[in-house]
């Protein structure tokens with residue numbers, strides 16, 4: 150693998166990936182309804198050959214495998230070894246045989262030519278250093294007329310699970326905000342920008358639809374454990390706190406607990422969320 154996307158590889162193949170594996174069930178509870186909304190945009194037939202981009206622990210890949218049935222195929226690609234290991238284990242546990250998982254950087258590595266009939270992603274396409282290169286690569290791997298569908302976050306301003314916590318961090322740390330559009334969960338918050346990337350990558354029939362839904366974060370965890378999990382699972386916050394002392398982090402945790410407490414109930418943290426459902430065709 151090349152050195153491009155190094156910060157992302159360090160996070161997803163390091164501690165970030167480990168905690169995503171540990172908290173897989175909680176993350177799937179949070180993200181499943183949003184992923185389903187994007188998946189429902191694709192009308193699979195039984196012969197489908199689907200690509201799942203940034204598949205992580207494989208929940209969506211296995212879900213697609215079940216939807217298309219045994220004569221179709223689905224390939225999950227990711228840069229995180231621990232998450233892919235978990236995905237492969239789940240496929241074996243569930244006796245699903247029409248999937249494969251590979252450690253591949255979707256931006257820099259060859260995905261093949263005209264192989265897949267559809268490409269999908271649940272929050273796995275916002276981490277590229279060069280998004281146009283990545284989407285050109287995805288486009289090349291699709292057959293003519295092949296479909297693309299993904300879900301990504303709108304701005305933190307309409308996702309209080311992010312903006313509230315960042316406000317708390319900024320009370321303690323004087324940090325500049327990352328440059329707009331830099332790789333991370335909110336890189337695709339501007340729909341015009343997403344549209345321009347897809348146009349430049351030769352996609353057509355682009356649609357971008359706003360989707361609002363409640364999300365349930367860290368179901369089953371206490372409020373203080375939820376805040377600690379939140380810090381280690383969130384790439385933006387991990388980056389912000391990387392130089393902080395233990396005392397400072399403890400103060401930020403306490404402040405985060407206070408900010409998140411109005412959103413906490415016996416079901417866990419429940420926040421409003423806003424995403425984009427994006428579809429296009431090669």
Ligand SMILES: C[S@@+](CC[C@H](N)C(=O)[O-])C[C@H]1O[C@@H](n2cnc3c(N)ncnc32)[C@H](O)[C@@H]1O
Pocket residue numbers: 154157161162176180184202203204205206207208209226227228229232253254255256270271272273274276277
């Ligand atoms: C927010 S997680 C989403 C994981 C999974 N799709 C889910 O919904 O649970 C983002 C995923 O994108 C992967 N990723 C980031 N950059 C990538 C790249 N250049 N190529 C392939 N995967 C990448 C990460 O390793 C991570 O698994």
